[in-house]
Amino acid sequence: MRRRRSIFDIMRERMEEFEEFAEEMFERFMEKPSWDISTHSLEPLCDVFVSSDRVIVTADLPKVDPESIRVNGISDDLIEITAKMRVKINFEDLGVTHRRGEFSCFSCRVPLPVPVDISRARARFRRGILEITLPRKRGYEIKVE
Amino acid sequence: MKCLDEKVKIVERKEIPEGLKVICGLPDVGLVGTIAVSHLISKLELTEVAYVRSDLLPPIIMLERGLPRSPIRIFGNEDLIVLSSEIAIPSVAVHSIIESVVDWIWRKKAEIVFTLGGLPIPNRHEIEKPKVFGASSNETLLKMLDGKEIQVIQRGFLVGPQALILSYCTERGIPAVALLAESFYNYPDPEASSVVIQALNRMIDMEIDVSELIEKGEEVRLAMRDMMRRTQAELARMKKSHEYDIPGYYIK
Numbered sequence: 001m002r003r004r005r006s007i008f009d010i011m012r013e014r015m016e017e018f019e020e021f022a023e024e025m026f027e028r029f030m031e032k033p034s035w036d037i038s039t040h041s042l043e044p045l046c047d048v049f050v051s052s053d054r055v056i057v058t059a060d061l062p063k064v065d066p067e068s069i070r071v072n073g074i075s076d077d078l079i080e081i082t083a084k085m086r087v088k089i090n091f092e093d094l095g096v097t098h099r100r101g102e103f104s105c106f107s108c109r110v111p112l113p114v115p116v117d118i119s120r121a122r123a124r125f126r127r128g129i130l131e132i133t134l135p136r137k138r139g140y141e142i143k144v145e
Numbered sequence: 146m147k148c149l150d151e152k153v154k155i156v157e158r159k160e161i162p163e164g165l166k167v168i169c170g171l172p173d174v175g176l177v178g179t180i181a182v183s184h185l186i187s188k189l190e191l192t193e194v195a196y197v198r199s200d201l202l203p204p205i206i207m208l209e210r211g212l213p214r215s216p217i218r219i220f221g222n223e224d225l226i227v228l229s230s231e232i233a234i235p236s237v238a239v240h241s242i243i244e245s246v247v248d249w250i251w252r253k254k255a256e257i258v259f260t261l262g263g264l265p266i267p268n269r270h271e272i273e274k275p276k277v278f279g280a281s282s283n284e285t286l287l288k289m290l291d292g293k294e295i296q297v298i299q300r301g302f303l304v305g306p307q308a309l310i311l312s313y314c315t316e317r318g319i320p321a322v323a324l325l326a327e328s329f330y331n332y333p334d335p336e337a338s339s340v341v342i343q344a345l346n347r348m349i350d351m352e353i354d355v356s357e358l359i360e361k362g363e364e365v366r367l368a369m370r371d372m373m374r375r376t377q378a379e380l381a382r383m384k385k386s387h388e389y390d391i392p393g394y395y396i397k
Contacts, residue, residue, distance in 0.1 A: 034371055045332055045370055049267070058270070060332040060370075062363040094368050128363065129270040129332070 037101040042089075044081065044106040048113065050136075055116050057132040061106055063087060066125045071132055073118030074109065081130065082107045153199040153238075153245035155219070161194050163254040166225040166349060169246075170261045171306040172233045172376040174385065175334030176369050177263035177326055178307070181341050182229045184358050191220035191227055197246065201238035207231050217242070233375040234306055236382035243306055247313035258314050258321040259348070260307040261341045263328030264298075265388060275327035275337045277344040282315040286322055293347045295324065302387045305380060322348065330385075331377045333369035335362040 034043045045060040061069070061083050068084035083106045090102040116134035123132040170182030185191070196215035206213040216232040234242060250258060264278055278298050279290040287297050303311065307323050314321035324344045328337035339355035346353055358365070 034374065042367075042370070045373055047331055058332075060329075060366060062366040089367065127270050128366065131270070 035101075035103060036107075039107065040088075040102060040104045041082075041107040042103050042105070043108050044083075046081070046108060046110050048110060050113055053136055055112050055114060055134045055136060057081075057110050057112070057134065059106070059108070059110075059130045060128065061125070061130050062128050063089070064106060064128075068105075069123075069125055069130060071121070071123050071130075073121070076115040076118060076137065077112045078109060079112065079118070079121075079132065079134075080107075080109045081132075083130075152201050153197065153241050155195055155245065155249040156198050156215075157195045159192075159194045161219075161221065161226065161253060162223070164256050165221065165253065167228065167250050167253075167255045167258040168225060168261065168345070169228040169258065169307070169310055171228065171230050171310075172372060172379075173262045173305050173307060174265045174330050174380065175263040175269075175328030175332065175337050176373055176376060177328050177334055177337045177341055178261040179229065179372070180333060180335050180338035180358070180365055180369065181261045181345075182227050184338065184342060184355070185227055185353060186220045186229065188353050189222060189225075191222055193218050194221040194226060195219040197242060199238065199242060199245075201235070201241055202232070203235065205232055231372070233372070233379040236379050239306055239309060239383065243309040244313055247310065247317060247319070250314070251317045251319055255319060257349075258310065258319055259345060260310040260321065260323045261338075261345065262305075262307045262323065262325050263334060263337050263341075264325040265330035265385075266327045267330075269327060269329045269334070269337075272327060275334075275340050277324055277326045277340055279325070279344075280311060280323045282311060282319065282321040286320055289348070290322065293344070295344055295347075298325075300392055302390055302392065304385045304387050305383050324348070330380075331373060333366045333373050335359065335365040 047058045049056040057079065059081050063085045064083040065086050070082045072080045074080055085104055088102045088104045091099040115137040117137055118134065121132060121134045123130060168182060168185065170178030172179050196219065197217035198215060205216050207216045217230045220227045220229060228246060277295055279295040280298050281287050281290060290297055311321055311323050324341050326337035326341040328334040335358050339358045342353050342355050345351065
């Protein structure tokens with residue numbers, strides 16, 4: 001007789017499916033260069049932290065001119081970060097002699113896991129790290145009886 | 146003796162004397178150990194003395210001046226040897242590789258093993274000078290850490306290559322110390338590497354200058370971006386975030 005699946009079995013299966021999907025997406029994301037010759041840009045290392053009331057995005061931006069940093073809201077769950085470097089970097093500067101091209105900026109688009117209120121976002125650049133704080137969109141309050 | 150996995154082999158390129166100090170700096174949070182040992186290799190002008198060969202690793206070679214090299218190598222001089230890796234150690238291979246390396250260290254009758262790394266903290270960019278914490282394989286070394294003003298981690302989780310180095314060394318009775326600086330999780334952190342080298346200087350009476358590492362911090366961060374990305378992916382597979390966890394309740 002076939003055993004009836006409990007809610008925990010279903011939840012575990014769903015979690016496993018999600019983990020497999022996330023792993024596949026991550027692998028695909030990893031298998032592309034972190035630089036783009038055509039736009040002379042490097043993709044910065046980024047991190048996204050979600051708390052109960054805000055989303056904090058950080059990006060490591062070595063060698064950039066702080067005045068040139070731009071953060072644009074593309075939608076309520078996607079932002080774009082660009083920054084010009086103080087000096088141009090080429091492959092040879094990084095010890096690579098078999099590739100050609102130079103880089104003058106950092107550029108990336110960061111998908112946000114939850115919708116945010118871009119108009120109330122704040123950003124600061126400290127010790128080479130850009131930190132963007134984005135308040136999460138408020139929902140409706142449900143009265144507790 | 147337990148028969149170790151033959152899938153990992155340490156190949157010696159030169160005769161390596163017994164009783165040396167061993168310093169490990171494998172890719173982990175902030176690439177703290179990796180950056181630190183790269184600096185040591187450069188400052189002490191260490192040469193390659195051995196390498197790790199393993200079919201558990203992805204099919205990657207490191208080309209240097211056109212010649213193939215293993216991505217995981219051991220550099221050294223007559224006093225010490227340094228374990229370094231150009232690639233993130235795959236989570237599926239980390240146990241076998243570290244166990245084999247520690248077995249080799251044991252056969253070389255190492256005097257002491259240091260593993261250098263980072264301790265991730267969320268507000269790292271607000272901290273001017275990261276603090277160094279320590280853990281060791283025995284009580285005597287804990288007292289030594291205390292004497293060098295390195296705070297011992299009393300309780301908490303350690304995940305990844307350095308956790309295994311400490312664990313396997315303890316099992317084999319090899320004196321081992323983990324020196325861990327507060328660091329970024331997923332951004333290369335040369336400042337954390339510099340304080341960990343300063344702690345190592347105090348532990349073994351070395352005088353490695355770290356000023357160049359600080360001055361060239363931005364270059365290091367730029368050059369280490371791709372390695373950091375790969376390492377971050379492997380650390381996620383190793384469940385590195387366990388280090389943030391508060392261990393379960395215990396009665397004092």
